[in-house]
Amino acid sequence: MISLRSSLNKRNIFLIIVVLVILIFIYLSPSLVNEVGHGCTLDDIHPYLISTVKIEEWVLNHDCDNKVIFVTPFYKYESIENSPEWCSNLKSLSEKYNFEIGLHGYKHEKFGSSCGEFVIPSMDFFKAYKIYKITFQQEPKIWRSPCYRLNIIDYLFIKSKGMKNYGFVNSGETYHPNNLNESWCKIRPSWKYIFNKNC
Numbered sequence: 001m002i003s004l005r006s007s008l009n010k011r012n013i014f015l016i017i018v019v020l021v022i023l024i025f026i027y028l029s030p031s032l033v034n035e036v037g038h039g040c041t042l043d044d045i046h047p048y049l050i051s052t053v054k055i056e057e058w059v060l061n062h063d064c065d066n067k068v069i070f071v072t073p074f075y076k077y078e079s080i081e082n083s084p085e086w087c088s089n090l091k092s093l094s095e096k097y098n099f100e101i102g103l104h105g106y107k108h109e110k111f112g113s114s115c116g117e118f119v120i121p122s123m124d125f126f127k128a129y130k131i132y133k134i135t136f137q138q139e140p141k142i143w144r145s146p147c148y149r150l151n152i153i154d155y156l157f158i159k160s161k162g163m164k165n166y167g168f169v170n171s172g173e174t175y176h177p178n179n180l181n182e183s184w185c186k187i188r189p190s191w192k193y194i195f196n197k198n199c
Contacts, residue, residue: 035164036142039066040173042180043104043144045090046075047083050177052090058180059097064173067099068166070144073131074107080135087135102142102166103132125157142166 040062042055055069069090073080080087094101106124132140143158144166150158158165173183 036066036068036166039068040064040175040183041068041070041102041144041166042175042177043070044176045069045071045104046073046078046177047080047086048075048078052086052093054177054180055090056093056097058175059093059099061181062173062175066172067097068102068142068144069094069099070102070104070142070166071132072104072107072146073128073135076107079131081131084135091136091138100142101136101140102144103128103140103163104144105146125154129161 042058045055059067059069071080071090090101093099106128129140139161141163142165143163145154150165150167155165175181175183
């Protein structure tokens with residue numbers, strides 16, 4: 001009897017663990033979803049980090065489909081709203097070279113940080129959306145969560161605004177303002193290799 005009870009307890013614990021793993025995967029699975037397709041991206045873009053001249057050089061030097069420039073509305077305490085000429089120039093470049101300006105989170109406390117400020121991106125999603133809409137006079141069409149931290153709740157926020165998610169799987173090469181010539185995947189190898197051999 002004790003042996004049977006012990007066996008049932010082990011089985012129940014195992015089932016609980018399996019269910020928890022499945023629930024966690026479902027909760028985090030939007031991080032993997034790429035609704036845009038393979039391409040190359042320039043991330044963490046902000047007027048205090050890169051000029052539009054450098055962005056144009058990057059666009060001209062990278063021959064790939066689905067180019068997306070991902071703007072982060074705040075860097076430290078500076079909003080892109082304070083740089084209207086930069087925003088206007090970036091919008092003009094996107095029209096000239098046919099690339100999208102995506103929305104990439106809300107803020108970076110410091111460039112290349114450990115993403116600690118992005119633990120709950122949904123809290124600032126609508127602030128970021130509003131700043132983007134005001135500065136570029138258009139609604140963002142593409143979203144990429146900082147550090148790919150996107151859960152199902154954030155995903156529903158994004159979908160409610162009709163945006164596409166640029167997720168983890170097959171996301172292509174990613175560049176940053178501090179190195180426009182070499183993909184982040186090559187500089188900093190990570191588990192992205194599992195999903196995307198092009199990194």
